[in-house]
Amino acid sequence: MTDTPILSVRNLTIDIPVGGGTLHAVRGIDFDLNRGETLCIVGESGSGKSLTSLALMGLLGKKISRRADRMEFDGIDLMKTSQRGMRKLRGLRMSMIFQEPMTSLNPAYTIGDQLAEALLLHKKVSREQARARAVELLEKVGITAAKSRLSQYPHQLSGGLRQRVMIAMALMCEPELIIADEPTTALDVTIQAQILRLLVDLQKELGMAMILITHDLGVVARVADKVAVMYAGELVETGPAADVFGAPAHPYTRGLLRCIPVPGKTERGAELGTIPGIVPSLVGEVSGCPFRTRCDHAVDACRQPIPLREQQAGRHSFRCVHPDGRAASPQEVPA
Amino acid sequence: MLRFILKRAGLAILVAFTVSLISFSLLFLSGDPAAAIAGEHASDQDIEAIRRIYGFDRPMLLQYWEWLSSALMGDFGESYYFKLPVAGLIAERLSITMTLGVCGISFALLTAVPLGVAAAIRPNSLLDRFALFLSVAGQAMPSFWFGLILIVVFSIQLGWLPPSGTATPLHFVMPTIVLGYYAMPAIMRLTRAGMLEVLSSDYIRTARAKGAPEGLVMFKHALRNAIIPVVSLAAVQMGFMLGGSIVVESIFALHGAGYLAWESISRNDLPTVQALILVFSMFYIVFTFLADVLNAWLDPRMRAG
Numbered sequence: 001m002t003d004t005p006i007l008s009v010r011n012l013t014i015d016i017p018v019g020g021g022t023l024h025a026v027r028g029i030d031f032d033l034n035r036g037e038t039l040c041i042v043g044e045s046g047s048g049k050s051l052t053s054l055a056l057m058g059l060l061g062k063k064i065s066r067r068a069d070r071m072e073f074d075g076i077d078l079m080k081t082s083q084r085g086m087r088k089l090r091g092l093r094m095s096m097i098f099q100e101p102m103t104s105l106n107p108a109y110t111i112g113d114q115l116a117e118a119l120l121l122h123k124k125v126s127r128e129q130a131r132a133r134a135v136e137l138l139e140k141v142g143i144t145a146a147k148s149r150l151s152q153y154p155h156q157l158s159g160g161l162r163q164r165v166m167i168a169m170a171l172m173c174e175p176e177l178i179i180a181d182e183p184t185t186a187l188d189v190t191i192q193a194q195i196l197r198l199l200v201d202l203q204k205e206l207g208m209a210m211i212l213i214t215h216d217l218g219v220v221a222r223v224a225d226k227v228a229v230m231y232a233g234e235l236v237e238t239g240p241a242a243d244v245f246g247a248p249a250h251p252y253t254r255g256l257l258r259c260i261p262v263p264g265k266t267e268r269g270a271e272l273g274t275i276p277g278i279v280p281s282l283v284g285e286v287s288g289c290p291f292r293t294r295c296d297h298a299v300d301a302c303r304q305p306i307p308l309r310e311q312q313a314g315r316h317s318f319r320c321v322h323p324d325g326r327a328a329s330p331q332e333v334p335a
Numbered sequence: 336m337l338r339f340i341l342k343r344a345g346l347a348i349l350v351a352f353t354v355s356l357i358s359f360s361l362l363f364l365s366g367d368p369a370a371a372i373a374g375e376h377a378s379d380q381d382i383e384a385i386r387r388i389y390g391f392d393r394p395m396l397l398q399y400w401e402w403l404s405s406a407l408m409g410d411f412g413e414s415y416y417f418k419l420p421v422a423g424l425i426a427e428r429l430s431i432t433m434t435l436g437v438c439g440i441s442f443a444l445l446t447a448v449p450l451g452v453a454a455a456i457r458p459n460s461l462l463d464r465f466a467l468f469l470s471v472a473g474q475a476m477p478s479f480w481f482g483l484i485l486i487v488v489f490s491i492q493l494g495w496l497p498p499s500g501t502a503t504p505l506h507f508v509m510p511t512i513v514l515g516y517y518a519m520p521a522i523m524r525l526t527r528a529g530m531l532e533v534l535s536s537d538y539i540r541t542a543r544a545k546g547a548p549e550g551l552v553m554f555k556h557a558l559r560n561a562i563i564p565v566v567s568l569a570a571v572q573m574g575f576m577l578g579g580s581i582v583v584e585s586i587f588a589l590h591g592a593g594y595l596a597w598e599s600i601s602r603n604d605l606p607t608v609q610a611l612i613l614v615f616s617m618f619y620i621v622f623t624f625l626a627d628v629l630n631a632w633l634d635p636r637m638r639a640g
Binding site for chain 2: 090103108122
């Protein structure tokens with residue numbers, strides 16, 4: 001593992017023009033990802049997780065604008081890369097798996113055609129070689145009778161199988177980075193664990209870096225090397241998974257963790273944790289901590305821009321006015 | 336796929352059979368055919384004699400059977416007006432109508448589909464506005480007026496194109512434009528709407544995420560899915576062009592099947608009307624069948640149905 005990160009993002013900002021002004025969907029995201037590492041981006045719906053991943057792939061819509069001080073993939077400045085250049089990276093060196101396996105495959109073409117296309121677009125191979133590679137990968141993602149699947153159409157497969165096909169498709173060119181945007185959300189609970197295990201095993205086996213976008217903290221705890229917690233378009237806390245889970249510094253992260261029942265610890269019948277309030281509107285000027293309206297520890301200083309604080313130098317950082325989040329944890333606040 | 340085709344063919348034959356029943360019964364729905372043939376001043380004896388000569392006094396089912404079996408052999412009886420076999424009459428006129436219909440629908444598709452795709456790629460652009468203007472104008476302008484304008488400009492003032500007749504391919508240019516322009520707006524709007532919907536779908540994003548270039552995304556991944564409703568519409572339009580091109584045929588003096596239908600209706604020439612209705616319906620059925628087969632080829636999900 002080299003020291004230079006495969007992906008390095010500084011101050012990524014995404015704006016969406018809407019009827020009444022500009023929606024500041026993502027504001028000043030920073031993160032680094034090393035080869036072979038897994039970064040989990042956590043946050044609720046609308047926090048900007050998916051937009052962040054689409055921005056990395058260069059797949060934002062025409063009207064959505066992105067800015068960044070730095071967005072580099074293996075030393076390539078993605079902000080300066082042309083559409084043509086991005087096309088040559090996508091599918092070859094960085095791949096993406098989407099949330100909706102039911103609608104992410106083209107209904108008009110066979111599985112075989114769509115898998116082979118991923119390879120034929122980037123490499124000079126024959127159709128037969130591409131199909132052989134497709135069979136190999138279908139087997140790798142645990143699909144039985146792989147060869148006969150090539151001539152099937154997406155509507156003939158279940159959701160779980162389709163997501164396996166999507167994974168196989170993303171791996172056709174052995175990318176160095178794979179972005180999985182809530183890959184298990186649309187699947188049955190019993191299938192979710194299988195698909196996730198498959199993804200993690202393949203990632204380890206092929207030595208890929210992975211960004212896993214999810215709102216399932218249980219998943220994060222099992223697979224993440226690094227965690228980035230997003231709230232309303234901002235990165236509120238980031239660091240090694242063990243540190244963020246072991247010593248959450250931001251009130252929002254602590255709130256999220258309280259929402260998960262822990263077998264053996266949470267008493268039967270006890271009320272599950274919730275975070276009261278709603279996410280603020282991001283249309284127009286957004287300043288200060290976006291979480292302050294829902295936070296128990298909000299003070300006047302929360303209205304000002306909050307700098308990123310380092311809990312541990314270069315590792316665990318968070319964006320909160322309280323210098324040590326834990327000092328103000330709910331147990332110690334007088335009732 | 337083969338099963339699907341056989342199933343659809345079977346259904347088409349059933350529909351054709353039903354249509355033949357309806358077109359046969361038209362003869363009797365429009366009053367006593369014998370009285371119609373005999374004319375206004377005929378005596379009761381004359382009418383009775385005509386009824387016997389033409390066989391209208393026999394059971395309906397028997398008459399239908401005789402009509403259908405000879406129709407299947409290509410014999411539609413004799414025209415009351417021309418006193419000639421209806422089959423020959425129609426065949427002669429149909430070649431003109433078919434030429435016009437094929438040219439018209441080709442013109443409509445070749446202009447509407449590229450324009451619809453271009454408009455969908457850049458919605459609200461200048462090109463999109465232009466396409467919208469063209470289609471609104473096409474929908475609002477009556478064919479006869481547009482036809483006359485073309486004649487005034489291109490035949491009378493510029494002298495480029497012959498105003499009427501069927502002698503050379505040049506004679507078909509203006510009728511093709513008028514007929515095609517009538518069908519174009521609906522096809523264009525449907526292509527645009529279909530493309531817009533498909534372009535925002537998840538599998539288009541997948542294709543882009545694979546690194547597919549835009550041309551491939553548009554034509555391989557998007558158009559194939561967006562064109563499906565257009566195929567069905569074009570089939571209906573084509574059927575309509577064959578039967579309903581009366582206005583265009585009249586303006587440009589192309590004596591095609593549409594014109595013959597209009598003449599025969601006004602002359603109460605029932606065998607000709609019956610045969611024409613049957614022939615036009617058969618075309619509709621054939622085009623719909625072909626559209627279904629084409630759509631099943633385009634979209635594998637339809638093959639099950």
